[in-house]
Amino acid sequence: MAIYVFNLLVGYYTGGLDTAQGVRSRYLRKTKHTVKYIFDTVPTYRELLVYHNLGICVEEMLCAQLFMTGNYNFAGNIKVSDKLQELVEKLQVNKTVEIGNSLRLYHENQLVASIERKENKEFLYQISYYHNNGKLILTEWYGDSLLYTDHFVTAEKDGKKYAKKVKTSFFDKKGTNVYDCLYDINGEELYVYPDGQSYSKTQWFYKFIQTLKLSEDDIVILERPSFNSYVQPLFQYGGKAKKVVVFHSGHYFERGEDTGSLYMNREYYYWFKYSEKIDLMIVSTEEQKEDIRTKLLEFSKEIPRIEVVPAGGLADIKRTKEFRKPRSLVTVSRLVPGKKVDWVIESVIEARKGIPELTLDIYGEGKATSALKELVHQYNAEEYIHFMGHCDVSEVYKNYEGYISGSVFETLGLSVMEAIGSGNAVIGLDARYGNRVLIEDGKNGRLIKFSPDDIQNPQRVKEIISDMAKCIVEVFSDEEMLLAYQEHSYQIAERFLNDKIEKKWIDVIESL
Amino acid sequence: MEAESVYQYLIDRQEFRLLEEKDLYYVFLPVPEYWDIRVDGYNGAVTDMGEKKAIIYFKAPSEKRYVQRVEWITTTGTVYKIDYYGKYGYAYCTEYLNSDGSSRMKEYYTSQRKLVASKNSSNGVITLFEQGHVAAMYDSESVLIKEVSEETDGDICI
Numbered sequence: 090m091a092i093y094v095f096n097l098l099v100g101y102y103t104g105g106l107d108t109a110q111g112v113r114s115r116y117l118r119k120t121k122h123t124v125k126y127i128f129d130t131v132p133t134y135r136e137l138l139v140y141h142n143l144g145i146c147v148e149e150m151l152c153a154q155l156f157m158t159g160n161y162n163f164a165g166n167i168k169v170s171d172k173l174q175e176l177v178e179k180l181q182v183n184k185t186v187e188i189g190n191s192l193r194l195y196h197e198n199q200l201v202a203s204i205e206r207k208e209n210k211e212f213l214y215q216i217s218y219y220h221n222n223g224k225l226i227l228t229e230w231y232g233d234s235l236l237y238t239d240h241f242v243t244a245e246k247d248g249k250k251y252a253k254k255v256k257t258s259f260f261d262k263k264g265t266n267v268y269d270c271l272y273d274i275n276g277e278e279l280y281v282y283p284d285g286q287s288y289s290k291t292q293w294f295y296k297f298i299q300t301l302k303l304s305e306d307d308i309v310i311l312e313r314p315s316f317n318s319y320v321q322p323l324f325q326y327g328g329k330a331k332k333v334v335v336f337h338s339g340h341y342f343e344r345g346e347d348t349g350s351l352y353m354n355r356e357y358y359y360w361f362k363y364s365e366k367i368d369l370m371i372v373s374t375e376e377q378k379e380d381i382r383t384k385l386l387e388f389s390k391e392i393p394r395i396e397v398v399p400a401g402g403l404a405d406i407k408r409t410k411e412f413r414k415p416r417s418l419v420t421v422s423r424l425v426p427g428k429k430v431d432w433v434i435e436s437v438i439e440a441r442k443g444i445p446e447l448t449l450d451i452y453g454e455g456k457a458t459s460a461l462k463e464l465v466h467q468y469n470a471e472e473y474i475h476f477m478g479h480c481d482v483s484e485v486y487k488n489y490e491g492y493i494s495g496s497v498f499e500t501l502g503l504s505v506m507e508a509i510g511s512g513n514a515v516i517g518l519d520a521r522y523g524n525r526v527l528i529e530d531g532k533n534g535r536l537i538k539f540s541p542d543d544i545q546n547p548q549r550v551k552e553i554i555s556d557m558a559k560c561i562v563e564v565f566s567d568e569e570m571l572l573a574y575q576e577h578s579y580q581i582a583e584r585f586l587n588d589k590i591e592k593k594w595i596d597v598i599e600s601l
Numbered sequence: 602m603e604a605e606s607v608y609q610y611l612i613d614r615q616e617f618r619l620l621e622e623k624d625l626y627y628v629f630l631p632v633p634e635y636w637d638i639r640v641d642g643y644n645g646a647v648t649d650m651g652e653k654k655a656i657i658y659f660k661a662p663s664e665k666r667y668v669q670r671v672e673w674i675t676t677t678g679t680v681y682k683i684d685y686y687g688k689y690g691y692a693y694c695t696e697y698l699n700s701d702g703s704s705r706m707k708e709y710y711t712s713q714r715k716l717v718a719s720k721n722s723s724n725g726v727i728t729l730f731e732q733g734h735v736a737a738m739y740d741s742e743s744v745l746i747k748e749v750s751e752e753t754d755g756d757i758c759i
Contacts, residue, residue, distance in 0.1 A: 260733065
C-alpha cells in the first residue's frame with residue numbers, strides 16, 4: 090500500500106504548492122501508507138535540498154527517470170578526495186580554487202572542471218567539464234555511483250552563445266547506459282533505448298506507470314496541471330489505484346482574476362473531462378467546492394466526492410512579548426501582476442497622509458519587482474516602503490501590527506494564514522476564496538468591496554485603492570479596535586493549526 | 602592520419618577481445634523482439650506494427666545488403682540519430698542530430714557499447730571516456746590526432 094504524489098517540480102522557484110506539499114508530508118507520514126513523491130524530471134541536488142528543507146525526506150523522493158535504471162539512490166558516498174586526485178592527473182590540473190562548496194579546477198589558467206560538494210564537503214554530487222575556459226561540455230551526476238550524464242552543445246539565441254543540453258544518458262549500477270533522453274527533437278523530449286525503441290515523454294511514462302504496478306490498495310495524489318506527461322498514462326494504465334486530485338488554484342477565472350487563465354483553467358481540463366474516473370477531489374474552501382459542483386453540473390459531468398481540506402496548516406500560534414512595530418504593515422507574496430502589490434503600495438502612500446508614521450515592508454520577489462520599486466521611487470516613498478526580498482518569513486509577521494493584501498484571487502492564501510497565526514490585523518479584498526475564510530470583516534480586519542469586473546475598470550481601481558487607504562487609517566486610528574482585530578485573528582488561526590488539518594488529511598486518506 | 606582511424610585506434614585500446622571482420626547482413630540488425638526488417642526500395646526498413654522506425658542504408662555493392670548506416674526516425678519522419686556500422690558489423694559510431702538534420706554530436710563505442718569518445722559538433726571538442734567516466738578532453742580533432750600520432754609514432758594508417 091503506497092501513496093504516490095505527482096509531482097515534485099524541477100526548474101522553478103518554490104511557491105505555495107511546494108510549501109503545502111512539504112507541510113502535508115508530515116501528515117501523510119502518519120497514515121498507514123508509505124509515501125513516494127515523484128519527480129517527473131531529474132532534479133538537481135539543490136532541488137533535493139529545497140524539498141528536504143520543506144519537510145520531505147530524501148528517501149520519500151522518487152525520480153521516475155532514475156527509478157527505471159534501478160540506480161536511484163541519491164545518497165552518495167563518492168569521496169571528493171578520490172575524484173579530485175583522479176581529475177588532477179587526467180586533466181593535468183595545476184590550480185584548484187575553492188568557492189563555497191564548489192572546487193574549480195584549472196589547467197594553465199583555463200577552467201577545465203568543477204566539483205560540487207555536499208554540505209560536509211567530504212562527498213560530491215556533481216562534476217562538470219569545460220573547454221575553452223568555461224564552456225560547459227558535460228556534467229556527471231553521482232549518487233552512490235554515476236547516475237546520469239548531461240551533454241551540452243554550444244548554441245546561440247538572440248546573438249548570445251550558451252550551453253544547450255541535448256542529451257542525458259542514464260546508467261544502471263554497473264555503469265551500463267540503460268537509455269538516453271534527447272532534448273528538443275521537434276521541440277519535444279525523446280526517450281531512446283540502445284535497441285532502437287524510442288518514446289515520447291508521455292509514452293515513456295506509460296512504461297514507468299506499468300513498472301509501479303499500481304493496485305487498488307494504492308493512492309495516487311495529483312496536484313500539478315493535468316497536461317503533465319504522466320496524467321494520461323496514470324488514468325489509462327493506473328489500474329484500480331485511487332485517484333485523488335488536489336486543487337491548488339482556481340478552476341475558473343473571471344477576466345483579470347488570473348494573469349494566465351481566462352474562464353476554465355486549462356490546468357484542470359482533464360479533471361473535468363474525466364470527473365467520473367476521479368475518486369476524490371480536494372479543495373481548500375467550501376466556496377470552491379460549491380463552485381466546482383456547479384461547474385460540473387453545468388457541463389453535465391459526474392460529481393465525484395469532494396472534500397474540503399486546507400492545503401496547508403500552521404505549526405503554531407505565534408504570540409509576541411515584544412511590542413509590534415507601531416503603525417506597521419507587511420505583505421508577503423510573489424511580486425507578480427495578479428497580486429496587485431501596486432494597489433497596496435498606492436493605498437499605503439494615500440493612507441500615510443492620515444497616519445504619518447505608517448510603514449510597509451514587502452517580502453517576496455518576482456517579475457514585477459523592478460516596476461514596483463520604480464513606483465515607490467516615483468512617489469519618493471523609499472523611506473517608509475521597503476523591499477525585503479525573498480526569505481523565510483515565518484517569524485516575520487509577528488513584528489508587524491497589520492497584514493495587507495491586494496490579491497484578487499487566492500485558493501487559500503498561505504501568507505494570510507501565517508499572518509493571522511501571528512496575530513496580524515488583516516486588510517484584503519473581498520475576493521474568492523481564501524480571504525473570505527481567513528478575514529472576517531470588522532472582526533479581525535477589513536474586507537474591501539471587490540468584484541472581478543473591477544480589475545478592468547480604472548475608476549473602480551481608484552475606488553478600491555482609496556477604500557484600502559481608508560481602512561488602513563481606520564484600523565490604525567483606534568488602538569482598542571486594532572488589538573481586538575489582532576486577538577480575533579488568533580482565534581481564526583486556531584482552526585488551521587496543524588493538528589486539526591493533519592486529522593482531516595489522515596481521515597480523508599484512510600477513508601479511501 | 603585521418604580522424605576515423607584515430608577513433609578506431611581509441612576503440613581498439615578498449616576492446617578486450619579480438620573481433621572478427623564481418624559485415625552485418627541487414628536482416629540481422631539487432632532490434633527489439635518481434636520488430637520486422639524488410640526491403641524498402643533501394644534501402645531496408647525497421648518496422649514495428651507497420652510503423653517505420655528506421656531506414657537502413659547499404660554498403661556498396663548494395664545488392665549484398667550489408668549495413669552501412671541506420672537512420673532512426675520519429676513518428677513524423679525526423680531523423681534523430683544515425684548508427685554507423687564498420688567492418689566488425691556493430692554500430693561503432695552514433696551521430697545525434699538536430700531536428701533540421703544538422704549534427705549535434707558523434708559518439709564512438711566498443712563492440713560492447715562502451716562509450717570511448719564523443720565529438721561535439723558545435724564546438725569541435727573531443728571528450729575521451731574510460732569505464733564511463735571522462736578520461737581526457739581536447740579542444741579539437743586536430744589536437745587529438747596530433748597526440749595520437751605522437752603516441753603511436755605515426756604507426757596508424759587507413
